[in-house]
Amino acid sequence: MKKLVAFVASAALLGGASTARAELVDKVAAVVNRDIIAMSEVQQRAAPELSRINDPDPRKRAEQRTALMKTALDTLIGEKLMESEITEMGITATEGEVDELVADVRRQNNITDDAQFEQVLVSEGLTMKSYRDMLRKRILRDRLLRMKVGPKVKVTEEDLKAAYNQYARAESEDSEVHARHILVQVDPKATPEQVEAARKKADGIAQEARRPGMDFAALARARSEGPSAADGGDLGWFKRGVMVAAFEKVAFALKEGDVSEPVRTNFGWHVLKVEEKRAVAAESYEEMRPKLESKLLTEKTDKFLDQYVQELRQKANVDVKM
Known part of the structure; x- marks a missing residue:
C-alpha cells in the first residue's frame, strides 16, 4: 500500500484530508483575501514532519516545530492563492478525469476490490468523496501550473551535460557500501521517554557489537527487530541516494569494520x-540522461513555482496570524 499512502500524501497537498484536532479548530492561522486557514489545517499538514522531531533539547525541538509550522502555512497560503487563480481562469476537471486518476492509483497498488480501496482510504482518515475532491484539486493545479509555469521550464543539452559532468566527478570520488544493521523499533506515536529508552537499548547493542570477535550478523539475528534480522541485518551493496539521508550519511562516513552510534530514522534506532x-564506476551519459533530465525538470519547476506563488502573494491580501 506504500504507493497509495504516498499518493494520498501528495494529493493532500491540495487540501486538508482528515478532521483536525478539536482544540485547534477555531484558531485562525492566516487569512488569504477572504479565505481562512485554520490552525488545525497547518497542524495537519505539518504532522508527518512534526512526528519525526526527536532532538533531546526542548529549545531546539520548539525551534524545529516553529519552522515546520511556518513551512506548512506558506504551502497552504500558496494553495489558496492558486485555487483563486483556478476559479478566476475557469479551469475545470470532469468526473471522468477523476475516475481515471482513481483507477490509476488502484492499478499501481493492485487493488481490484472497492471495499478494500475504501478501507485503505479510511485508514488514512479519508472518505471516497474527500479523496476524489483532493484528486480533482490536483488535476486543476497541474493544469494551472502547465499554463503558468510550464512554458518557462526548459532543460537544454548544455544543462544536461553540465549536470552529468558534476555527477561523474562526484561518482569518481565516491564508493559503494556493503553494510549490515540492527534495528530497535520505535512506534511513530512514541513519547520522548520511549524514544530515549529505545536509544539506550540501541547504544547497548552498539557497545556489544564492538566487542572483539563479536559476530555482527549473529547479533543482528538475535537482537534486530527489523525484517532483515533473518539475514543477519544484511543490506547488501548500495550507493548514495538509496537509503534515508541520516542512515546514508553515517554509512558512508564509517570505515570498513566500524560500528556506528545509534542512528534515528522513521523506523527507529539503527x-x-x-x-x-x-x-563505483560512473554510468554513461546515455544511461544517466533520463534521470538527469527528470531531476532538472523537477528542480526548475519548483523554482518557477516558488516565483509564481510569490507573485500571487504580492498581489493578494495575506494576513498571517500565527
Missing part, C-alpha cells in the same frame, strides 16, 4: 556496521 567499500 546500529550500522560497514562490511566493505568499493569504488
Whole structure:
C-alpha cells in the first residue's frame, strides 16, 4: 500500500484530508483575501514532519516545530492563492478525469476490490468523496501550473551535460557500501521517554557489537527487530541516494569494520556496521540522461513555482496570524 499512502500524501497537498484536532479548530492561522486557514489545517499538514522531531533539547525541538509550522502555512497560503487563480481562469476537471486518476492509483497498488480501496482510504482518515475532491484539486493545479509555469521550464543539452559532468566527478570520488544493521523499533506515536529508552537499548547493542570477535550478523539475528534480522541485518551493496539521508550519511562516513552510534530514522534506532567499500564506476551519459533530465525538470519547476506563488502573494491580501 506504500504507493497509495504516498499518493494520498501528495494529493493532500491540495487540501486538508482528515478532521483536525478539536482544540485547534477555531484558531485562525492566516487569512488569504477572504479565505481562512485554520490552525488545525497547518497542524495537519505539518504532522508527518512534526512526528519525526526527536532532538533531546526542548529549545531546539520548539525551534524545529516553529519552522515546520511556518513551512506548512506558506504551502497552504500558496494553495489558496492558486485555487483563486483556478476559479478566476475557469479551469475545470470532469468526473471522468477523476475516475481515471482513481483507477490509476488502484492499478499501481493492485487493488481490484472497492471495499478494500475504501478501507485503505479510511485508514488514512479519508472518505471516497474527500479523496476524489483532493484528486480533482490536483488535476486543476497541474493544469494551472502547465499554463503558468510550464512554458518557462526548459532543460537544454548544455544543462544536461553540465549536470552529468558534476555527477561523474562526484561518482569518481565516491564508493559503494556493503553494510549490515540492527534495528530497535520505535512506534511513530512514541513519547520522548520511549524514544530515549529505545536509544539506550540501541547504544547497548552498539557497545556489544564492538566487542572483539563479536559476530555482527549473529547479533543482528538475535537482537534486530527489523525484517532483515533473518539475514543477519544484511543490506547488501548500495550507493548514495538509496537509503534515508541520516542512515546514508553515517554509512558512508564509517570505515570498513566500524560500528556506528545509534542512528534515528522513521523506523527507529539503527546500529550500522560497514562490511566493505568499493569504488563505483560512473554510468554513461546515455544511461544517466533520463534521470538527469527528470531531476532538472523537477528542480526548475519548483523554482518557477516558488516565483509564481510569490507573485500571487504580492498581489493578494495575506494576513498571517500565527
